[in-house]
Amino acid sequence: MSSPPRHGPPAGRGPRARPGRGRRVLTALLATGCLAVAGWLHPHWPPGPGADGGQLPAARVLPAQAPAPAGAVPPDPDAPVPRPGEVAAAVDPALAGAPAGRRSVVVADALTGERLLERDPDVPLVPASNQKLVTALSVLTHADPGRRLRTTVVQGREPGAVVLVGGGDTLLSPGRSDPDAVLGRAGIRTLAEETARALAGRGAPAPTTVRWDASLFTGPAVNADWAPGDIAAGQIGPVAPLALWSHHVPAGEGPGPERPRNAAQDVAEVFAAELAARLAADGPPVPVPVVAPGRAPEGAPELAAVESATLAEQTGLMLRESDNHLAEVLSRLAARAADRPASIEGGRAAAAAALEAHGVRTDGVVLSDASGMSLADRLPARTIEHVVRLLLTDPTGTLTPGARALPVAGGSGTLEDRFDDDAERSARGLARAKTGTLNSVVSLGGHVSTERGRLLTFSVVLNEVTDPAAARDAVDRAVAALARL
Incomplete structure (x- = not known):
């Protein structure tokens, strides 16, 4: 082909911050x-x-x-x-x-x-993106459409550490939570504010380390069937259970055109900076904690949490704006709801099970990915x-x-x-x-x-x-x- 295959939001334009316009x-x-x-x-x-x-x-x-x-x-x-x-x-x-x-x-x-x-x-x-119809069927079949995804902060294992735990919400904003939004309903600034209050209430010192836990999803973050040109163009890329603006790099007040190199780490860096700012609001400056990957200790006390838009609302955004990354995220969440690994393979299996459960013939069907970016889909x-x-x-x-x-x-x-x-x-x-x-x-x-x-x-x-x-x-x-x- 003369140029990389593309669909979804055009290059330079991220998902819209407010999908509803008086409909x-x-x-x-x-x-x-x-x-x-x-x-x-x-x-x-x-x-x-x-x-x-x-x-x-x-x-x-x-x-x-x-x-x-x-x-x-x-x-x-x-x-x-x-x-x-x-x-x-x-x-x-x-x-x-x-x-x-x-x-x-x-x-x-x-x-x-x-x-x-x-x-x-x-x-x-x-x-192409008609594959997202099957992804929507899988999500709405296996998961509770009214479920909200929680991004949490828990106490770390070592002294001075807190852990930011991804719960599958990749529509996070770097600012405050917006209860009327789908993209950006849960905000990192709000999470940092609640964490700062919880630490103050415990009399705990300012954390020196923020670890990020993206273990909710398993297996490869990139589908082997995606074209390298599409990945380079930002049409699709690594999928994480923790991301800002549906895997976009923040830019100003809205989603930017660039894709993050490490979506979960980007969220952790924004959170660490916001947490330091909140802790220093009424006192001396607080150093920004060091950011590093890590796992949340089992049974660790929860310090704060923010909740996403419902899965039904996220599915709607995915279909309306043809959001490729969100489709891949929702596929993994559907797999997890169907008691399968939250992975590429798990998403394929969950989608096939949804088709079978509703009596849809599957002869000739190939479910390579959830977004339709793969030319192996049929x-x-x-x-x-x-x-x-x-x-x-x-x-x-x-x-x-x-x-x-x-x-x-x-x-x-x-x-x-x-x-x-x-x-x-x-x-x-x-x-x-x-x-x-x-x-x-x-x-x-x-x-x-x-x-x-x-x-x-x-x-x-x-x-x-x-x-x-x-x-x-x-x-x-x-x-x-x-x-x-």
């Missing part, structure tokens, strides 16, 4: 059986009449304010299902000009699972569409955070700047999907409401792509054509 949540529940349709997030499209002046179908009407989870603006279960011929007439011409040598395409009815269009649906192709469109439908129709609500987090066409996340041409605008606000782009891969998997109010799920995976921008436009036109049915 509205549309929670849709089906009246048939116990099937539930997950809520959509719409940034700003107000409800209004249809093009002919009549009322829009319920699936296309957005509430004036977010309803309670049990309150519903349900899709019309009587809305007509498009005929397969109609779907083919909409999708095939749009994809005909896509510059791709191989493709796998599925369009289905979200309520019944009926396949309305199949084009090589069982061919396993490189999915997913057919039928697998991606099935995962989307599971997230969308989970009757328990456990999986629905994954559906709600999908970027909105023309409105949020990695779809914010797409669906902007005249041929694509019909899907703006009415389609939600996970993007995927590498140099030779374009993928999109999600759901869309038709003009008559029927909810469809879809997956398009293109490989051997020679022009990614043109391929993305072709896929967007295909989804927009579905919205016009």
Whole structure:
């Protein structure tokens, strides 16, 4: 390839500090059986009449304010299902000009699972970031979506030592905790302040050493299947259970473009400096403690702790912004929740177990990594569409955070700047999907409401792509054509 494959946040831009921007949540529940349709997030499209002046179908009407989870603006279960011929007439011409040598395409009815269009649906192709849909399924299947991760400080084994223990939160900020944030909900300055108070309360002297414990994750920190060029470009890299700004180097008030050489050590250095500053706030200067790796003694007294955003919120950020490092972290946390090693192999095994638990066929599936940066990953469109439908129709609500987090066409996340041409605008606000782009891969998997109010799920995976921008436009036109049915 002429340049390293890339996807996720572009070089020079880290994850956004605040993923929410006044979005509205549309929670849709089906009246048939116990099937539930997950809520959509719409940034700003107000409800209004249809093009002919009549009322829009319920699936296309957005509430004036977010309803309670049990309150519903349900899709019309009587809305007509498009005929397969109609779907083919909409999708095939749009994809005909896509510059791709191989493709796998599925369009289905979200309520019944009926396949309305199949084009090589069982061919396993490189999915790019659509791999993150499987990671989301694994996390939400194995772990408690409401769980928060604790970053703690405990008393060290030797005198004058404290240990900073990574609990899997890699969205730490160097400043104070922000309870309204996902990225930066837990802050190192807050942790240092609480530690200083705890030490003062014990009458303990200022620590001379801060050890950092990153033993939560095991095995290699770097996947052997990742391209060296992608690692050098900062698209992916070593994964630790303790990091600032989702494995970004702090810069000013927000996440910076650089990747840390040692994420856990960087957190420990920020903590040590903050702790010295807090201890010296009302007295003489305190030397910054020496920073070194180490393990927390078993049963060591806890001095302080900060808590992350929930795993559901972190999964949402991962999907919305296509955060590669966060996907790898969540994969290891899913493995740990499934009683497997919190490692690359453990993440693969947990993801495979999640697919099997939900009845998703795994023939042809290769789970090389959790982020989709590996060219060894393989997913057919039928697998991606099935995962989307599971997230969308989970009757328990456990999986629905994954559906709600999908970027909105023309409105949020990695779809914010797409669906902007005249041929694509019909899907703006009415389609939600996970993007995927590498140099030779374009993928999109999600759901869309038709003009008559029927909810469809879809997956398009293109490989051997020679022009990614043109391929993305072709896929967007295909989804927009579905919205016009």
